[in-house]
Amino acid sequence: MTHPLVTIVVPSYNQGQFLDEALKSIFEQHVPVEVFLLDGGSSDNTLDVIEKWKSRLAGCRSHRDDGQAAAINEGIARGSAPFVCWLNSDDLFLAGGLSKLVTALEDAPEAPAVYARAWNLVQETGKRYPVWVQRFSRRRLALRCIVSQPATLIRRSAWEAVGGVNPNLHMVMDYDLWWRLYKQEGPLHFLDDFVAVNREHENTKTNTLRRQHYREAISIVREHNGYVPIKWWISQPYSVWYKSLFR
Template sequence: MKSLKPTVAVVVPNLNQGRYLGQALESIIAQDNITYYIAVMDAGSDDNSVEVIRKYEKHIEFWRSHPDDGQAAAINEGVERLPHSDYVCWLNADDVFLEDGLVRMINFLETNKHFVAVYAKAYITDAHNNIKDTYPTTSFSQSELSRGCFICQPATLIRRQAWDEVDGVDPDFHMCMDYDLWWRLLKQGDLGYLQEYTACSRDHTDTKTRNNKDLHFNESFLLLKKNIGYVPWHWVKSYSLKYKRSDSFIDKIIVNFIAVLLYIKNQLY
């Protein structure tokens, strides 16, 4: 029998984020007037993650803990392990939904049937839940999306039908699976923008983005070439700044020269 409430599959990928995992799960459980299905996909953590999972086990539809093929593959597995739902999302173990944040994104898609997914505003918080900044979201523009990902992943929700049409996230990406997903979803329809705060993205010393910047750029270049056919100048210029050692005139020339070479290379291959 179909639930009278909207249903949503929420996958929580985790690796050694036990100190935050409980907060992530609490933020899902606190969402009212929806039917949620939670899968916790733990990649073999050696901290207290399994202990936290067992504490919330009655709220969790599926969980496992063993080494896997990466975050994207785990997310896809989690969605498949859960009952079929109206909507799909994932919440990294160190992020949280705000009060009614998931509910408001569901209500947006329930009202705006023509959108295949929605993204909303989000706060950036530190390890102690203090708000450091707001994520730089903006009204949707493919041109702006080509310059950088202004969509904050925890503040997103996707229709299950659209998710299935694009086969979920691409397991070949380990850093930018969400950025790639937005481009592929655009081939199914438009992305809606909810101008309300619905989630918090945590910035701390152990985040993948902080510790894998080269891989982040490499994957961004690859997915941009795949989805729009080229890498915009803004991206190669940003990457070349890693070679900057000072504000000297010579350094600026070197950085710009490297950027030009990268730009040419990424248009030819």
């Protein structure tokens, strides 16, 4: 039996319309994986999708929980593979994407994690455009989140060293994680290739809770960088109020 190389957690809540495609994109990767699906007690067709894939899952459950971050920590703790990641139930891996991430992280033994490029897919129109991603530097990370979460892979040793994601955060647990990995374990490695899809739709937390998202992000920058660059204050009217009007 092939031992899993990657532990993948799929946190989900009422995302049944996307979940099947997300799981299909995982199991079509040519990488031995163990997949834990942790659902927060959905009331849509999620249970039907779970039943469809149950024989392929390393573990699954559906009940009320303490939120996305807590579910991610729970799932990764249940696994044993040397590399870990999570894929939200409305996102996707591109064909061969996970293999590219594994190879890149194996080729960069000093890095705690690797991240690559991803597409933003606008659900309502079918259009896509690249997620803003840049090569890693502290200055760039302080100006904005330069890491696209669906396109990341993390060493389990680094994940455990920093204690996973912060369960008290609900919007920017990934941004906080990149900071803590960098400060404790070293710079993240950048792979200049597309490996995943970030689905953008009207019910994402980024769209429905813009003010909370921006507020959490600023607090993370202040905590890890020591101060908040002026760029955050200049961008706030557009990122919060203007986009809220026209989303």
